[in-house]
Amino acid sequence: MSGNESCIVRHFKHYGPLSESDTKLLQALEKEPISGTSGQTLWEEGDKAGEICTIKSGWAYSYRNIDDGTRQVLDVFLPGDIVGLREFAFKERMSGIKLLTDSVICRFPHNHLIDIFRDSTKLTTIFFSISARQQTLLTERLVNLGRRNAFEKTAHLVYELYMRLKRTNPELGNSFELPLSQQIIADALGLSAVHVSRTFSELREENMICRERNHVTLLDIERLESVIGFSKAYLQEQDYLSYVS
């Protein structure tokens, strides 16, 4: 039980130490892992919503289809992330989810979440923090879509993913696998795929980001941070667990 720590437990420990019983409660959420393959749809907009998922391994994204045939990518999910928290308050899915790589995921029903609210103040606090953090990421993307040009948008997306990967994997170097096609990046940034291609060329010419296939290298992190107006407040996470326990 000890050595083989589940992904969600690792994710939660980011917020502070967990007691034996909390760990057990959490691990109950990750039984019955399901394997999925790249491109697979987990659910679609309008499906009944009654459970959330953890991503044990792999990448996924959520999206909304627009009437005119285009779509907006809302979120990119990485290993350890929780998917579907948004719909806790709703009966239907507000967005679809597709896998970007072969993945392993665990589903658990909203009712279990409420059981946790009843049984563990500490886990409740962490779940609430995670929901708050997701909101913060969304507002950051709002800034990205509203007030930045294509160059800054693209730099920001790559940098956000880099920071999120580094958060759970501190020894990450300055390059990583990015299983997003230019079309998906375009749909996330409100651009056309053609222009995303041009923008990556520019980022390459400026010696800031090099993307080849599904692999990106950050060539000049300092300049990246200055272009996107990076603020370290991102990292200043709160620690309430001392108060809780």
Next chain:
Amino acid sequence: MSGNESCIVRHFKHYGPLSESDTKLLQALEKEPISGTSGQTLWEEGDKAGEICTIKSGWAYSYRNIDDGTRQVLDVFLPGDIVGLREFAFKERMSGIKLLTDSVICRFPHNHLIDIFRDSTKLTTIFFSISARQQTLLTERLVNLGRRNAFEKTAHLVYELYMRLKRTNPELGNSFELPLSQQIIADALGLSAVHVSRTFSELREENMICRERNHVTLLDIERLESVIGFSKAYLQEQDYLSYVS
């Protein structure tokens, strides 16, 4: 105690009936109301974050200043809304808040929220639902900024506010006070103020929305809904409280 129901209690009862003790717990959050005047800053980006606020009356908005001198409006808050949930997980404010009208607000510290997590599963569930709902509104705005043109963006913003007002005030007709300048609307939609002006002219010519001063009238709600691809899923909120109690 009965007749004079506080705003947050009314907001929470939207999710289901509350017990005597839950109501008391909630009301404890709304003691010491503070009056503020239009234009006042509640807090700025980078300020220490340690409390959330309820808006008893009045309107407010949150924003991020961008390096190039522009800014992005992230949220518009209406009476009964909860402000600052986003920063629960962080030590600093990620965005500033300003009042749009003279308002009455109540502050309460994050620690009290955790007390509620410990003492009431029902209120915890509601708080979690509210956080989830805020996330959903943010993703809807992401679609707005990413994949709609100025005409649709503007129609959507007005319509979103209309629906949110109507949610807590069902007998609302087809017009209401909108205390947002065209500059603020521009900052919310990622447009220039000049273009917002032109867009409202267009909406007027199309007999869809009429805005004069701070008053808007929805002239053709059906056509509005079709332009922005309105989906009723917005309204299909979940009811977990039966499970909780």
Next chain:
DNA sequence: CGCATACTTGAGCCGAATCAATTGGCGTGG
């Protein structure tokens, strides 16, 4: 080897930005 999918590159166009001048409403003070 051939096909499908992803990406690149060019030409022309369009929606929204910017700059600049003007109008209108409203509060203040004479």
Next chain:
DNA sequence: CCACGCCAATTGATTCGGCTCAAGTATGCG
């Protein structure tokens, strides 16, 4: 009651970032 000034909104002229359409190049897979 009018003159002044401030701010919000309108209108026009011009520019520009990113889109669309279209053709061509990799790359990977059966």
